[in-house]
Amino acid sequence: MSASNLDDIFLLARKKEALHLRARLIQNIRLFFIEHGFLEVETPLRIPSPAPEEHIEAFPSGDWFLQTSPELCMKRLLAAGFPLIFQISKCFRAGERGNLHLPEFTMLEWYVTKFDYLQLMSQCEKMIFAVAANMDIARHCIFRNKKIDLTPPWEKITVQEAFEKYASVTLEEALNKNKFDQIIVDYIEPYLGVNRPTFLYDYPAKLAALAKLKDGNTNVAERFELYIGGMEIANGFSELNDTEEQRRRFEQASQLRAQKNWPQYSMPEKFLQALQTIPESAGIALGIDRLAMIFAHVLQIDDIISFTPEIL
Amino acid sequence: MYTASDLRKGLRLKIDNEPYVITEFNFVKPGKGQALYRCKLKNMVTGSQFERSFRSVDTFESADLREKKMQYLYKEGDKYCFMDNENFEQIYLTESQIGDAKNFLIDNIEAEILLFEDRPIGISLPNFVDLVVTEADPWAKGDTVSGATKPVKVQTGYTIQVPTFVGEGEKIRIDTRTGEYLTRVKG
Numbered sequence: 001m002s003a004s005n006l007d008d009i010f011l012l013a014r015k016k017e018a019l020h021l022r023a024r025l026i027q028n029i030r031l032f033f034i035e036h037g038f039l040e041v042e043t044p045l046r047i048p049s050p051a052p053e054e055h056i057e058a059f060p061s062g063d064w065f066l067q068t069s070p071e072l073c074m075k076r077l078l079a080a081g082f083p084l085i086f087q088i089s090k091c092f093r094a095g096e097r098g099n100l101h102l103p104e105f106t107m108l109e110w111y112v113t114k115f116d117y118l119q120l121m122s123q124c125e126k127m128i129f130a131v132a133a134n135m136d137i138a139r140h141c142i143f144r145n146k147k148i149d150l151t152p153p154w155e156k157i158t159v160q161e162a163f164e165k166y167a168s169v170t171l172e173e174a175l176n177k178n179k180f181d182q183i184i185v186d187y188i189e190p191y192l193g194v195n196r197p198t199f200l201y202d203y204p205a206k207l208a209a210l211a212k213l214k215d216g217n218t219n220v221a222e223r224f225e226l227y228i229g230g231m232e233i234a235n236g237f238s239e240l241n242d243t244e245e246q247r248r249r250f251e252q253a254s255q256l257r258a259q260k261n262w263p264q265y266s267m268p269e270k271f272l273q274a275l276q277t278i279p280e281s282a283g284i285a286l287g288i289d290r291l292a293m294i295f296a297h298v299l300q301i302d303d304i305i306s307f308t309p310e311i312l
Numbered sequence: 313m314y315t316a317s318d319l320r321k322g323l324r325l326k327i328d329n330e331p332y333v334i335t336e337f338n339f340v341k342p343g344k345g346q347a348l349y350r351c352k353l354k355n356m357v358t359g360s361q362f363e364r365s366f367r368s369v370d371t372f373e374s375a376d377l378r379e380k381k382m383q384y385l386y387k388e389g390d391k392y393c394f395m396d397n398e399n400f401e402q403i404y405l406t407e408s409q410i411g412d413a414k415n416f417l418i419d420n421i422e423a424e425i426l427l428f429e430d431r432p433i434g435i436s437l438p439n440f441v442d443l444v445v446t447e448a449d450p451w452a453k454g455d456t457v458s459g460a461t462k463p464v465k466v467q468t469g470y471t472i473q474v475p476t477f478v479g480e481g482e483k484i485r486i487d488t489r490t491g492e493y494l495t496r497v498k499g
Contacts, residue, residue, distance in 0.1 A: 010459060096341060099339075180345070185340055225343050
């Protein structure tokens with residue numbers, strides 16, 4: 001043991017308990033999906049064309065990019081007749097670093113054929129509850145000094161209701177003034193998932209990205225976010241299966257990216273083609289690091305991973 | 313004028329004609345939404361605090377504050393005396409204006425004294441100070457290094473948690489912004 005790495009050993013030794021818990025969490029999640037008939041898949045981390053989204057930036061890797069999520073490839077599998085799939089993989093997003101953000105993080109993503117977003121919400125709560133029960137933390141999970149009971153059913157509140165209940169401006173005003181995200185962060189998030197987890201759902205259509213619009217109300221997308229202890233854990237939706245609508249949204253996002261001088265991606269044509277045969281389905285992406293933070297009662301994402309970029 | 317990309321912990325802004333300092337800064341990004349910069353801001357005169365987030369398109373006025381390097385001389389009652397090394401003028405700060413910096417004030421240390429309209433209102437120390445450990449329980453050599461910490465006292469009387477292998481007489485580097493141990497330093 002050389003004297004110079006004492007501090008390094010110290011730093012990692014402090015994380016021992018959290019890293020053990022993280023490993024058990026991932027093993028239990030895997031077990032849940034296998035027991036429920038899901039196929040575990042692996043899709044490439046390096047891809048030629050990420051989905052153009054207004055606020056998500058990919059790292060270049062050679063002429064291609066590192067995936068920002070496994071969404072496009074997994075949906076091509078869905079369209080090719082793989083009805084129940086899950087994946088635990090690394091995702092990469094440029095410029096994202098904070099107490100809850102890492103440029104390289106671990107994502108759980110799963111898709112269920114013949115489900116809509118409501119059924120997926122209920123499967124999500126069942127999964128997290130079952131995993132927590134296996135780890136003996138289902139009813140006494142403490143995060144940010146709040147005791148959180150993971151027993152289903154969880155709280156559900158629409159975006160519209162959340163603005164009425166917690167914000168001083170209306171949803172429409174927030175959207176018109178480009179303050180939607182700010183209001184969510186400053187006035188709404190702190191109240192979500194405080195005593196039990198909360199699903200915030202029915203997002204405005206313009207924030208739909210790859211989600212399907214609601215039948216009979218095209219102002220609303222069938223999209224939800226899961227919050228636990230005021231922290232966003234997962235994002236899910238009923239999958240859009242309209243190639244032309246998806247192309248139009250990608251083109252719009254590309255234009256917004258161009259206005260900010262962000263790099264342009266080529267159109268993910270194979271994904272768009274796959275949407276022609278994609279079944280009615282719903283999918284969800286869940287941040288493993290953040291769920292592990294809640295289970296381990298740590299407040300910084302740094303404390304639930306072995307190496308942050310800063311100490312490499 | 314500042315833009316959002318300038319925001320960071322310690323930056324001083326003028327809001328409603330009052331000087332504010334950012335005491336906590338975090339990058340946040342909701343759902344598939346835009347990057348936001350969540351700040352805790354402290355009024356540098358009254359000490360009152362509030363939290364809010366800013367967008368990358370937001371701009372900010374800089375606070376017209378002056379900093380002057382001064383030398384810490386002594387403490388008298390609850391007043392801390394500093395001297396301007398250029399004109400030998402002496403100024404006083406109260407205990408509450410000094411805040412946590414008192415844990416790291418050693419005689420003759422140079423600090424930046426903050427002047428708002430020529431009134432001293434605060435102090436900022438270098439981000440890192442090296443202090444000598446004056447009281448510590450011994451570390452049994454041969455013990456394995458674990459994540460455990462122990463409290464030790466440094467020369468200013470401040471008690472700090474350090475890894476168990478840090479011994480009496482050693483010099484340690486402390487981050488004055490968090491008050492936490494960083495590493496041991498030689499010499």
